[in-house]
Amino acid sequence: DGEDGADGATWLFGEVAPAATAGKAGDFYLDTKTFDVYSKSATGWEKKGNIKGATGDDGAPGTPGDKGDEGVGIENITINENTGVLTIFYTDTAKAPATFQLPAELFHKHRYGEPIVFSPATFEKGGISYKVCEDDGHVEFFQTEKIGTLSNPAPITADGDVVVPTEDFNYTYYKYTAKADGFLRVETPKQSGDYCSRFYVYDTEKFDSDYDDELYNHTDIDGYTTECRLEEGQSAYIKASGEDYKVENEYIFSVKLYEDTQTYPYSVTVKGPDEEAVPGATVKLYTGVRGDDWTYTFTQAHTATTDANGKADFNIKYISGSYFYEVVAPAGTDYISLQLNDEYPESFAPLRFEKNVDVEIGKNVDYNITVVYPDGTTPVKGVKVKLYPYSSGYENIGLEADVDDNGVAKFKTEAYNYYVFMDNIPEGYELAPRTRLSNTTQTITLQKAPQTVTITNNAATVNAVVGERYSISKDTHGVYTLTVTNGYIDTLTDRGSSVFTNGEAGYKSGYTFEKDANNKITKITYKTSYYPVQWVFTVSENATVNFNCAPTEFTKEEVGDSLTIDALANTEYKFNIEAGKTYTITTDSGVYLYTVKVDSSYSVVSASELNEYNKEDGDSVTVDKVDSGRTDSNGDSIYYEYVLSFTTTRAQNYITVALENAGHITITVTDTPSV
Known part of the structure; x- marks a missing residue:
């Protein structure tokens, strides 16, 4: 091989x-x-x-494709900062708004209603996308067409001066004075993941609190902050905190001024109280600066008149703050102009994901108020009717009119919720408390003034007649009762507020009701430790009504050397006392003291013992042992222990006592032995 x-x-x-x-x-x-x-x-x-050959000839044109769907215009985009839901509203109102749940990591919300900051730099889902541009950080939204940008800044050569005025605790303060009109940016090349490392930009030197007026407040700065608008010579105040933006214990940042060369379409739609369009109204937009006295100085920036659809169109520059606005109602109409208020002006922040804002103005309407006697038909003459706006806290704003011979008072004023008051009411009659207008044409019936019930020794008896009203008032804190025999109470009010009407009780704190076999109320009980009663009642048929007041608060003179009272269950009794004495509180065997409080709202006695947290020197108790009828494992009887009496030498102002079950409370006063 x-x-x-x-x-x-x-x-x-x-x-x-x-x-x-x-x-x-x-x-x-x-x-x-x-x-x-x-x-x-x-x-x-x-x-x-x-090996690439020469480019071949163009091929023959292909067959045209089908026509694509028409694009949809976008009217507005909103983002719910709490839920993260982005909603797109289309110019075609027949098309339902589209909603998208943005991922939690997509954006975060700044404190105090600051703008939403987007991260990462791009995002696309369900046909909606945005891009955070690298050059200046503005946000662009897209869907078939670009919607617009928030800013298009260009650098200003004449920048400004930065001064370091002071350092305090963990903060360093800077003052920046602009040499030209423009938008301020605080820029830093460093990144921070520390929530405590921040730059704050204010429009006032009083920047010692996070709750002061801030032009901008940015955290996690990476390269720049969003702009705030400054005029030439105007100053902004910068507070730096934390360590992440420091190098060798010095903050690394720069301050630059820019101008915005781009304008944006914007519109304000004026509507009336019924959502109707208001044509011919003049809309004025202002910029404003708030002074040290918290009032604004305004500069008019734009003016436009509403068209047939109530829409006023503007081309405006982006500002980081708000535009303040007023609306001049069209001449010859009943609409009411919306005035500019130098303390609490109406405002909106344009170009923050919206291109249109709706403004509602009021409208004067005719009010015809007829005043009659209790028979419902006889007009009352000679009275003056006054209307107080419901939200003004009974403030008289000058809406007054005398009734004519038919008992009618006429007003032409803004449609609103009004309370009704009257002067010169005939003797023996009165206006029902808290009378309000519910319609533009309304009849108000006077009622008979109530008969005053005389109270003797905390009790009274009334032989009540149908058609009459009866008043019972007492300024003592206590437990009040009305008991009815041979008839029924029809209505009851307390300080003008209804307790029940036509025998049907509503919810009223502190009240309990007893009914007979016919489901009619025969007894009303009311416990109060805050407000004395001012009862007014009527009966549905002639009846005998008995009133009784069992006081729950006693003066030093009433306490004297000793006082015994009949006490209800779960009811606090307050004894005002003289300092420097020894006080002993006792109750019946088998009843026991449930709570005792000395000069405070904290219990010294809690059912079976002294409260270890609230007791002091000079406090002591006696305990009553009650056989439970049971035995333990050794055959010995088991006893319950209850506080039967409490003694203290430290009371200065009052002692408050409550029993779990009805019984007697006795307070005894003796001199404290000298030591």
């Missing part, structure tokens, strides 16, 4: 020229991109020729 022969030649392939180390002498190489052919000798690769 002879020796093995040498390896034959091998063909190698690639899209570039062959590397010097590739193959061996005698091999061949084809560049599949250029079709050049190489051979390798002992001295290396050598090009031998090209």
Whole structure:
């Protein structure tokens, strides 16, 4: 058998020229991109020729394809910052909006309502895509056509001055004063993964709190921040924190000023209260600067008039802040102009994923209010009707009118929720508390003024008659009861608020109700430790109504040297006392003290013992042992222990006591022995 022969030649392939180390002498190489052919000798690769033929003639045109679907225009794009759902609204309103759930890693939300920041740089899903451009970081959205960009900055040569005013704790403060109009950027070449490493940019020197007005607040800066607008001579204030942006204990960043040379289409649609378009309205857009007194100074930037669809079109520049706006209602209409307020102006931030904003203005309507007596037909003359806006906290804004001979007061004012008040009401009658307008044409019926019930020794009896109203008021905290015999209570209000109507009780905190076999309310009980009662009631048939008040708070004089009361279960009783005495609280055997509080809302006694956390020197208890009727494993009786009495020498203002079961509470006062 002879020796093995040498390896034959091998063909190698690639899209570039062959590397010097590739193959061996005698091999061949084809560049599949250029079709050049190489051979390798002992001295290396050598090009031998090209195997690509001449370009052939063009082929005949193919058959045209079917017409593609028409593209769809996009009216608006919104992103729910809480759920991460992106919604696309189309110009064709018949086409349902498209929604996409953005991955959690796609964006993060800045604090205090800052813009959404997108990461990674590109994204595409379900026909929607965006790109974060590398040159300046603006965001472009695409779907069949480019929607637009947020900014197109160009550098300004005359930049500005940076001053380092102070250092405080973990912060370093800088002041930047612009030498021209433009957008400010704070740029740094370093990256940070530390939440504490941040640059804050403010429009005020009072930047000692995260809650101050910030032009921009950016975390995880990589190369730049989004811009904030400065006028020539205006200053911005930069606060730097953390260590990630430092080199040798110095912050590494630069401040640049840019101008925005691009304008964008934007529109404001003005609508009335019923969503109707308002043509002929003048929309004015302003920029504004807030002063030290928290009021704004405005500069008008754009003006446009709404068309037949209520739409005012603008071409505006991007600003990082907001445009403030006012709407002048069209002349000769009942629409109400939306005025610019220098403290709380209406505003919107344009070009942040929206190209249109809707603004609603009010409209004056005719109100006709008829005032009648309780018979429902006889007009009341001589009264003045006043309307107070529901949201103004009963503020009189000057909406007043006298009734005519038919008892009608007429207003022409903005459609709104109004409370009704009246002056010059005839003696013996009154307006129901919290009367509100529910319609533009409304009849308001006065009611008879209630008869005042005289209370003697915390009790009263009323022989109530149908058609009359009765008032019971008492300023003592306690447990109040109304008990009815030979009839039923029809309505009950407390401080103008309904407790029940037509015998049907609604939910009212602190109230309990008892009913008879006919499911009619016969007893009302109310416990209060905050507000005294101001009851007004009527009856559905003549009835005897008994009122009783069991006080739950007692003065020092009432306590005296000793006081015993009948106590309800689960009800707190407050005894106001004199400091420097010894006080002993006792109850009935088998009842026991459930809670005792001394000068605070914290319990010293908790059912069976002193509370270890709240007791102090001078506190002591006596315990009542009650045979449970059971025995332990040794046959010994098992006893329950209950606090029967509590003594303290530290009380300064009051002692509060509650029992789990009804019984007696006795408070005894003695002099504290001198030490």
